[in-house]
Amino acid sequence: MSGKNNNYKGMEGLKMSNLTKMQFPEGYQCQYKETVMRLANMIGRKKEGVQPGGEGSYQWDDPEYVCLEAGVTDEMAEVGLCLGSFQKKTAAQVAEMMGKPEEYCREVLMDLAVYGACKVGTLNGEDVFWTETWIPGHMEMIVNNPNNIKKYPIVAYAMEAYGRVRGGGSVGSFPVGVGLMRVIPIESAIDGDSRKADYEEISKYVEENTVFCVSDCSCRTDREVMGEGCGHLKEDMCIQMGTAAEYYIRTGRARQITKEEVYEILKRAEENGLMHEIPNIDGSGKTHAICNCCGCGCLSMRTATMFKNVDMIRSNYVAKVDAKKCTACGQCVENCPVNALRLGQKLCSSEPVVEDITTTVTPRDEEWPEEKWTPEYRTSRENVVDSGTSPCKTNCPAHIGIQGYIKLASQGKYQEALDLIRKENPLPAVCGRICNRRCEQACTRGQIDQAVAIDDIKKFIAQQELDPQKRVIPKKRHDYHDKKIAIVGSGPAGLSCAYFLALDGYTITVFEKEERLGGMLTLGIPSFRLEKDVVDAEIEIIRGMGVEFRTGVEVGKDITLDQLRAEGYDAFYVAIGAQGGRKLGVEGEEAEGIYSGIEFLRGINAGNRPSLRGKTIVIGGGNVAIDVARSAVRCDSGEVSMYCLESRDIMPASEEEILEAQEEGVRLNNGWGPKRILTENGRVKAVEFKKCLSVFDEQHRFSPKYDEDDCVVVEADQVIVTIGQSIQWGGLLEGADVEFNRNMTVIADAFTYQSGQADIFVGGDCYSGPKFAIDAIAAGKQGAISIHRFVHPGQSLVLGRDRRIYRELNKDAVLVDDYDHTPRQKPDTIKEASSDRFHDNRGILDEQQIQKETARCLGCGVTKVDEYMCVGCGQCTTKCKFDAIHLERKYDAEGVEFTQMPPVVFRHVMKRKEKIARKKEEQLAQKEER
Template identity: 75%
Template sequence: MGSQTTKMIFPPGYVCRYDEQVMRLANMMGRKKPNVRPGGKGSLQWDDPEYVILEAGVTSEMAEVGLCLGSYEKHSAAEVAKKLGKSEDYCHEQLMKLAVYGACFVNRVEGVDLFWTETWIPGTMEMIVNNMDNIEKYPIVAYAMEAYGRVRGPLSSGAFPVGVGLMRVIPIESAIDGESRKAGYEEISKYLNENDLFSVSNCSCRTDREVMGEGCGHLKEDMCIQMGHAAEYYIRTGRGRQITREEAFAILKRAEENGLMHEIPNTDGPGHTHAICNCCGCGCLSMRTATMFKNVDMIRSNYRAVVDREKCVACGRCVENCPVNALKLGQKLCSSTPVVTDITTRITPRDEVWEEDKWNEEYRTNRENVVDSGTAPCKTNCPAHIGVQGYIKLAAQGRYQEALELIRLENPLPAVCGRICNRRCEQACTRGEVDSPVAIDEIKKYVAQLELDPATRKIPEKRHDYSDKKIAVIGSGPAGLSCAYFLALDGYQVTIFEKEEKPGGMLTLGIPGFRLEKAVVEAEIQIIRELGVEFRMGVEVGKDVTLTQLRQEGYRGFYVAIGASGGRKLGILGEEAEGVFTGIDCLKRINRGDVVDLSGNTIVIGGGNVAVDAARAAARLSQGEVRMYCLESREEMPASEEEIQEALEEGIHICNGYGPVRIAESGGKVEGVLFQKCLSVFDEAGRFAPVFDETDTILVPADHVVVTVGQSIQWGDLLEGTKAELRRNNTIVADALTYQTGEADVFAGGDCCSGPGFAIDAIAAGKQGAISLHRFVQNGQSLVIGRDRRIYKELDKKGAVLEEYDRTPRQRPDNLDGVGHRSFADGRGVLTEEQIQKETARCLGCGATMVDEYMCVGCGQCTTKCKFDAIHLERVYDGAGVEFTEMKPVVIKQMVKRKGKIAFKKIKKKFGAV
């Protein structure tokens, strides 16, 4: 914003007409002195938004007739004709043009059309912008409406007492059920029940944002409800379509479910309004008043949110859905180090001079989720930032379906992750500082059992219907599946293109069944199928069909998630010998059901999870000896400790500190591997820089060698003809936040973007890709505005003071009977329900939500997302609305009181009292 903060922004090509009649009309509607010189002192200026928005579509003739209406006075065409000295038909024609454009209302009363003007906002500007013909012909009107609140907004800071602002938040009604102090005008149903005529229109604020290319992802269609005289006007002039009261209630419900809040124009007097808006904090111009200028009193309800810290589990749902960033995650545990305990804004317009240095100009991109001292380590360290504490508590209460739903908000493959996740949440768990971390993944695995049985499998409801837009996902691994899932939830027509014959990517082909049985993958893919996602198997994009051809088929955007499905070679002598495989190729052949002969002794080169998987698979295919050789020491091995232990239990020998020199062969067939001693793997800066003792070598005989030292990305001709770029390591270049590549409609995520990683990282990237694609394929949406940057910080675990906690040891599932070390079946069991109750009780409940009591607008959205009855609305104000014509003296009185407070505060500060 910068220097443009308090100025009108003009799109390229705008030229002012300097129409004096239109300026006079703008001055009259703004209640300026009637004889003020247009553009002079006491008048609006030619670049003011009030003039600009009228000039676009109002002619001199229309303005001349409109001037006869006065302000807030209802007149017929006959009355205007008498004043103007022109025919009634002519005046009616011009007045109807004004009404259709949006510069005045029209209602038919006892057979006669009555016309009148109202305030700029809420009123005339919304009416002008709600005419989609205006937007098409005169996009400048969107810029003008956006500018009005930004230019005039600072002047209103601190000027309105609570309840008297031009707009007013009305709490979601379920949030105030049972509230003993509630008043009828604070119940949204009151306004619908007291009216009989309703219409719905596009949201004018989101229309503005869309025209300016600043959309936040919340779309404009069918968002604002009009009632009574406003509905009559909207229906008659084509701004809105007529709906029933039942349809109006359904729109409110859908808005609430999608994280939106209710506001009403607050200028019709206490307990009355002509419209209900469904708003987001990142797009709504009224909410900007609160968030950018911190002038919350101008729009707030009489309520504010209060958190019950004992019940709160820091799942983050309230924080993520708060429209004004008044909620943040903090910690519940006591600490020996400083902890943020209060986030309430203390410097406010109530008693301060409110200048630009106190504004939050970047409020649409700088929202924060966590206080400076941090929050629960599990949510922080999970790449998908799942509400771990939340689903543990739900499981503790036996609410398993709700626990699964909470997980699925971020992770559509919970049963898969319950078996193969690298458990960064557990590694970070505060409980690990006491004894053993909470078995988070085992709890998730138990909950996700609901997905494996079709009888208990629940298909989530779609949030929207954007089925007119087609999106292609290329690759069906965890990133592609995740992206497709979240796009399908939003109602898009999604097709996954996969070059293999079965979906799942490396989940299906790269992980052996004893770690991830294919029935588990298939069960979770089935949910994605039932959401309407189409799978086109055996189709390699770039070979069988090109991106250009898919665009011609109507695909509007692409998510590339082809993974890193190729093996990487060592580049040493003998690697082409018969009996040498890459670990990826070996596992793919096994998972496809091919016959793989690994009889005799096998050497596996590598120390990561793929190496362990390959070694364990080899042990199942041979009666011979299986040995792993890796550069790293036992402590440095990248494979998970659990997998290493399982390999050792299965009789696999792990030989640390050796690197391959060459593969010995005879007659083209492998005979063994020559290794040299590795003295160190990393340099002082932690970079990979192995140092060897070339004099210390061993020749290890082998019948087969499996090389698992990395994975490669196989692009083929997928990116042919695009502007997408590849890094030196062959990963695709994509924006770290949006995942957009150099080709505007191509987004990428997962291993092909980040390099080989874990399923949960790919799943997180898939969701972010879906968010970007939703914004990209919709008109005028920004990829970054209003986007949660998901920056989390963990609390200081060393400083945590644990006074009381459950001392039960970590629960471990029993292995399944009858599944031996030589079986490809997964022999790991699942915790029993009794164990689940014991294990969930071990959670220390580290985090809790905090409320900025000043910034909270009392919308109640947070309460609808909480599963634990931990956040409520409390009525702390008693402000009622005032009719617009009676508002001026109330505002003047408030401004006088405010000036007194500012002066008193300065005096106290001067004399050292504060």
């Protein structure tokens, strides 16, 4: 679905009572073809002679019948019934059985093969036809035919329903290694394992074949048709080999590729977080295909995640974490396809901490009714154990792997550290200078002495961005250049969205109404906090990724959204920021000498620095007010005083910046609000302030209360008002189906950032109101994820998406006996500071200091593994930069050829029943003892 579907729950959102039923799109009518039903029963190996739709037969609304009914005629079914199950026959043999012309039978058999209801191949130089099983088999073949999907979309619904309707009956029935599909570990994850077997090496299957093709993924195809896509797209994902490849190529399902292309596809899949699976019905060490699967779209993987039936698809391996090496950076957790990994706590605690997350109640020795299923698995992903994890990662709005990049920096791996930061934040050098450091405020080390200087470490790492010789342009993950995205606004949200969409290879144009890029980064933040060449350097990286920037273009005035739509733009990300000031609404506000803080800073950054004389009053208590006050000092004001409503302990400005302002002579006056401005001859003379008793009401809404009788009059030569920012929309959203809040921010979905008009997404200050750069950066990434899904048909904006819910560990209960006692390192002020007082003369930690400071990190977090849920795909190992997670062989199970499965499954079912009965007896005995 490419429209507004933020609350769409998908097929797994059905009520429990409907989970074992086929779901139909509105208007579908069953045709009741008895011959087609007999064919369905034959493929499903039902007893011969059963009444179609009766007892012992498939029912008319079963997925097996529905997927055939769509495109198989009675005449086709009649011919198909001559094939039997897993029996290869020629057209001549079928013609003899039917008493019909061979050419007629050949033509109909080819129709069946093209549709997907049988296969065709060559044996001894002659075409043979046969049927196999439903999955892996005919359902994929039917869905993999693009013409079927166009003409009969119902087949996608049938394939999705098959595993959901039949899956419950197979839970616990298959021993390890004997499922219909099987995970094959990423080969690099098992290199050097002394117990490895060649049937679990993906290269074995490639090297044993000479004919290959690639097709769209059938699972993602049916998810797309149903509007349930997870953002992992279907194109060029499934590899067929040998006779399967010949069949796929011959019937137009796939394109032939070389062996080298096979390895390229496998590599690309691994790099993008996908895992390998094979059809497991050809016997041990044999297969005809390799799938590249995601846990949120693959119907085979649903077996593990929805039913907890992991044994049916797992490899022989499970992931193991070396806690000493693990830094809880989260890359393994976020890339685990089955959510078997979660972040926990490494430090000791005086309170209970979740240590083992391995699922203990499983289908191995428990009955597994619908009540134990997890139909909402695509929206219920968890990243953190109940007792929490690292406070720094939790409290960072972008959830950067802070502990991870600190460890990499300690090892001198600065480029790798930068790469890790850039997973979430494409503006690290900017943030190293202006971030409000919520990570440091939450740092566990702060409980002992002082927090780790996280931002200074990041600033050091990001210096590589500023040197063109060391600058690295990130490699693109995909190529979607045929999709055009317009981004309005080049502030941190817009730049972040552009970066992450550029990673996926989209054609991106950023429209900026100012002549200079960067939004408030360049216009609203003074250079003594953020030099403009720092912003420019990071923008150049984004430009190097292919993003086009068009400055001096105001969307809504110079060009409209409708005109951009006409030019082929598929979606819009609106991130214009809050670049206007707010008025006080008091008497005398229009007098000469009253300035807006935003305009004051904008003028300075544009090179128009006023010369202030006498006394300057700055009204406001946020970071912008601090910037204004410090800028006023640099504009030669004789005395600069700040007045704000808030008390010192609840001022919105950061503590560090408040202290820096006071060091520069700014006088801070808390608990005062402006009552009126006194003027003389039309010019400001003084400000009368009244005592503020409280700022917020009981619901923490802004509702200041004053003592009107407690007032002071303060002389002033100029007053700079910095009490908030406003959004200047102009004609940007004229005619758009977009609603606004009272403060003129856009109303949009809090998770997907989609506005009331489906193709318009928003982020940054124009959505949230004025916040910090890191908040806008985090919003930009999420906006990019939503846009990626929106511009591709059939993708849900929410299903299979990480909601990134983190919780921090209990710092008060942490027990730390052994730690590095080195004090927090502080960068020196640059001695050769420019004579320009607006120059940033803050220094950077040197390499020796970096070594000392990174050693101060306590390493709070660690990854935990659910060894039952782990399918042994190895994806986690490819994302770990610390050699902290490995695959270890736990099982020694091989596959079994499909026709040999029944006795194996039967024996396993009998043993399971014994386990369940024995466990019930033990539980009853324990209950009686109590």
